[in-house]
Amino acid sequence: MKCNQLFIILFFTLFFLKGNAQEFKLGKVSVEELQEKNNPTDSATVAAILFEKGAVDFEYNQNDGFIMITEVTTRIKIYKKEGYDWANKAVSYYIGSNAKETVFFSDAITYNLINGKIEKVKLKSDGEFDEKVNKYWGRKKITMPNIKVGSVVEFKYRIRSSRFSELTEWSFQSSIPVNYSEFKTSIPEYFVYNPNIKGFISPKITKENSNKSLSYSYRSEARPGESVGSSSSQEKLEFLETRTVYVAENLPAMKEEAYVNNIANYTTSVSHELSVVKFPNQPYKTLSTDWASVTKTIYDYDDFGPELNKTGYFEEDLKVVIAGLSSPEEKFLAIFNHVKETVKWNDYYGYSCNDGVKKAYKDKTGNVAEINLMLTAMLRYAGLTANPVLVSTRSNGIALFPNRTAFNYVIAAVETPKGLVLLDATDRFSTPNVLPLRALNWVGRLIRNDGTSIEVDLMPKAPSNDVVMMNYEIDINGQVSGKLKRQRTDYNAIIFRGNIKNVKEDVYLEKLENDNNKIEISEYSRTNENDLKFPIVENFSFSSSNFSENIGGAIYINPMLFFAVEQNPFKQENRAYPVDYGFPFIDKYNITIKIPDGYKVETIPTPLLLNMEDNLGGFKFMINTSGNSIQLVLTHQINVPIVVADYYPMLKEFYQKMIEKQNEKIVLKKV
Known part of the structure; x- marks a missing residue:
C-alpha cells in the first residue's frame, strides 16, 4: 500500500514538474508567461529575456567550402511600456568586398493574452527593414507587431558567413534580466578556436566529440589523351566534430x-x-595563439605594414615642414601638426587602411589607420624612432585576450630619452601624450619593423587641471553677482574643446546658464580656443537670485554656488567593476565672497581635509573670514585614472563626506 502511494506521489510530482518546466523552444509560449506582471527577480525591470539560444555549425559544399551558420532563437517578455524597444531587433552583417554574409529572420511572432486566450500575430514584411550602415556593414532589423504591456515576443535569425576567423561573441547577460542563456558550437577538427570567457558569472560548460562525414567530388588531373570527366569520383571524408555547450x-x-x-x-x-x-x-x-603572433599577423597584412613603407607622396611637403628644425621634439610636433591640418578623419575606425595612405594624403581625408600610419611613416622619414601602436577603443572593450579583433584602432608612438610620446592625428585638439578619450583604454601593443611587439600603457599619469577663480558679492536681498575665470588643461581641455566645436556662442551660453541654475551671463570671452599649447580659458560675469534664502532676517548661501555637487555618483551598495575616470585630475576652486554692508558672518563651514588610502586622492576645504569677505579654497584630486573595485566602499564614503561639506551653508546675520 505504501509503495502504491509512493508511486502515485512520484508520478504526479514528475507530471507537475514536466508541465511547469519552461520549454526553451519557439512556439511554446505559456499562459503563465503572458500572465506574469513582474519579473520575479527584478520587479523594476521593463522587460526580461525568457530564453536565448545560439548555435554555431559548419556546412560544407563543393563550390564554397565551409560555411559558418549561426542561428539564434529568442523569447522576450515585455513588462512595461518603457520596454517596448525590446520588441525590436537589429543584426549587423558584413557586406565588404570579400567574404559576405546574409541574415534571415523567421518565426517572428508576438503573443498576447486576450480574454484568457493566447493571440498570435506574425511579423509581416512591412516590419522588416534592411539598411546599409557603411561600405563594410549592413543591418537587418525587425519591429514586432501588436506590442502591449504583457506581450511575449519570439523570433529566430540565421547568419550564413564564410568569415569564420571568429565566432559571434555570445553575451549571456544583458541590460535586462536573462532567465536562460545557451550557446552551442559544433566545430570540425580542421578549425581550432580559442574560447575566451569574461565576466563575473561562470557558465556551465559541457563538451563531447562525435564522428562526422562529408561527401565531395574529386577530379584528378587528366592524363595525356584522357578526357577530363573520366577521372571524376565521389569521395567521402570522415572527421571529428567537437560540440561545446555553454549554459x-x-x-x-x-x-x-x-x-x-x-x-x-x-x-x-x-x-x-x-x-x-x-x-x-x-x-x-x-593565426593567433599569443600577442606576439597576433601582432605579427596584423603587421604582415597588406593594408598595415606595407603601408608604412610607401613613399613618394609626402617627402617634398615634409622637407618644408621640418626645415630648420633640429630637436626631435620640434620635428615630431611639426609633423604631427602637419598631418592634423592636412588630412581629416572620416570617422572610420580600424587598424587597416581602406584606400591606402597615398590616396588619403592626396584626398586629404582618411580613416584612423591611414592617418596614423602615414604619421608614423613621416616621423621615420624625419629620422625619429616611430612605431604604430594597436589600440582597442573604449567602445570596443578592453583587449583582454590575444586575438586580432581585440584591436580596432591604431596610433603612433615616438621613442625619446624621456619615454614614449603617444600621438593621434585624427583629433584636431589632441596634443602629444594627450590622446582622444576614446583611445584611453588600459593598454595597447607597439609593433616594431620586425613584427615584434611590446605592451604600452595608454593611461595618463599627469593630472589634468580644472581651475576656477570666482569673486562675487551678495546684496541685502540675497542677489549674487560676480566674475569668474575658468582654466582647463590637457584632458579637461581636449574634452571641452571637442564639446564646443561647431557650437555657436549664443547656443553654448544658453545651455551654460540653464545648466547652472539659470544664472545670467554677460561679458563672456574665451581664449586659447585653438592654441593648443596653452590652457583654454573662459571669462564671464554672472548674476542670480537663485542661490540664497532669507530666513528670519538671515541670509543662507552655499559658498560654492552652482559648482556644488549635490548627489553622490556612487549609489550602489557594492560594486564589481573598477571606477574608470579616464585620467587623473585636480579640480581647484579659489572663491572670494564679499558680504553686504550691515551683515556679519554668523555661521561658516568648518575646514576639512580628507585623504584616501594609498594616495588615491584627496579633498581639501579651507575657509576663513577677513573683514567683510570670506575666502574659500577647495581642491578635489584623484591621482589615478582607474580605481579598482576593492576601494569602492572607501571611495563612496569619501564622496559622501566631500559632498556634504560642499553643501554646508554660510549664514549671514544683520549686525
Whole structure:
C-alpha cells in the first residue's frame, strides 16, 4: 500500500514538474508567461529575456567550402511600456568586398493574452527593414507587431558567413534580466578556436566529440589523351566534430554605474577566435595563439605594414615642414601638426587602411589607420624612432585576450630619452601624450619593423587641471553677482574643446546658464580656443537670485554656488567593476565672497581635509573670514585614472563626506 502511494506521489510530482518546466523552444509560449506582471527577480525591470539560444555549425559544399551558420532563437517578455524597444531587433552583417554574409529572420511572432486566450500575430514584411550602415556593414532589423504591456515576443535569425576567423561573441547577460542563456558550437577538427570567457558569472560548460562525414567530388588531373570527366569520383571524408555547450541561468541585469568606461567589459560572455587551421594533407596555419603572433599577423597584412613603407607622396611637403628644425621634439610636433591640418578623419575606425595612405594624403581625408600610419611613416622619414601602436577603443572593450579583433584602432608612438610620446592625428585638439578619450583604454601593443611587439600603457599619469577663480558679492536681498575665470588643461581641455566645436556662442551660453541654475551671463570671452599649447580659458560675469534664502532676517548661501555637487555618483551598495575616470585630475576652486554692508558672518563651514588610502586622492576645504569677505579654497584630486573595485566602499564614503561639506551653508546675520 505504501509503495502504491509512493508511486502515485512520484508520478504526479514528475507530471507537475514536466508541465511547469519552461520549454526553451519557439512556439511554446505559456499562459503563465503572458500572465506574469513582474519579473520575479527584478520587479523594476521593463522587460526580461525568457530564453536565448545560439548555435554555431559548419556546412560544407563543393563550390564554397565551409560555411559558418549561426542561428539564434529568442523569447522576450515585455513588462512595461518603457520596454517596448525590446520588441525590436537589429543584426549587423558584413557586406565588404570579400567574404559576405546574409541574415534571415523567421518565426517572428508576438503573443498576447486576450480574454484568457493566447493571440498570435506574425511579423509581416512591412516590419522588416534592411539598411546599409557603411561600405563594410549592413543591418537587418525587425519591429514586432501588436506590442502591449504583457506581450511575449519570439523570433529566430540565421547568419550564413564564410568569415569564420571568429565566432559571434555570445553575451549571456544583458541590460535586462536573462532567465536562460545557451550557446552551442559544433566545430570540425580542421578549425581550432580559442574560447575566451569574461565576466563575473561562470557558465556551465559541457563538451563531447562525435564522428562526422562529408561527401565531395574529386577530379584528378587528366592524363595525356584522357578526357577530363573520366577521372571524376565521389569521395567521402570522415572527421571529428567537437560540440561545446555553454549554459547560464538567472542572470541579473547589467546596470550602468558612474565611471564605467564600457559595461561590456564586465558582462559575462564568451568569444572564440580562430587560432589554427589544419586541413588534411596541408601544413598547419597558425593565426593567433599569443600577442606576439597576433601582432605579427596584423603587421604582415597588406593594408598595415606595407603601408608604412610607401613613399613618394609626402617627402617634398615634409622637407618644408621640418626645415630648420633640429630637436626631435620640434620635428615630431611639426609633423604631427602637419598631418592634423592636412588630412581629416572620416570617422572610420580600424587598424587597416581602406584606400591606402597615398590616396588619403592626396584626398586629404582618411580613416584612423591611414592617418596614423602615414604619421608614423613621416616621423621615420624625419629620422625619429616611430612605431604604430594597436589600440582597442573604449567602445570596443578592453583587449583582454590575444586575438586580432581585440584591436580596432591604431596610433603612433615616438621613442625619446624621456619615454614614449603617444600621438593621434585624427583629433584636431589632441596634443602629444594627450590622446582622444576614446583611445584611453588600459593598454595597447607597439609593433616594431620586425613584427615584434611590446605592451604600452595608454593611461595618463599627469593630472589634468580644472581651475576656477570666482569673486562675487551678495546684496541685502540675497542677489549674487560676480566674475569668474575658468582654466582647463590637457584632458579637461581636449574634452571641452571637442564639446564646443561647431557650437555657436549664443547656443553654448544658453545651455551654460540653464545648466547652472539659470544664472545670467554677460561679458563672456574665451581664449586659447585653438592654441593648443596653452590652457583654454573662459571669462564671464554672472548674476542670480537663485542661490540664497532669507530666513528670519538671515541670509543662507552655499559658498560654492552652482559648482556644488549635490548627489553622490556612487549609489550602489557594492560594486564589481573598477571606477574608470579616464585620467587623473585636480579640480581647484579659489572663491572670494564679499558680504553686504550691515551683515556679519554668523555661521561658516568648518575646514576639512580628507585623504584616501594609498594616495588615491584627496579633498581639501579651507575657509576663513577677513573683514567683510570670506575666502574659500577647495581642491578635489584623484591621482589615478582607474580605481579598482576593492576601494569602492572607501571611495563612496569619501564622496559622501566631500559632498556634504560642499553643501554646508554660510549664514549671514544683520549686525
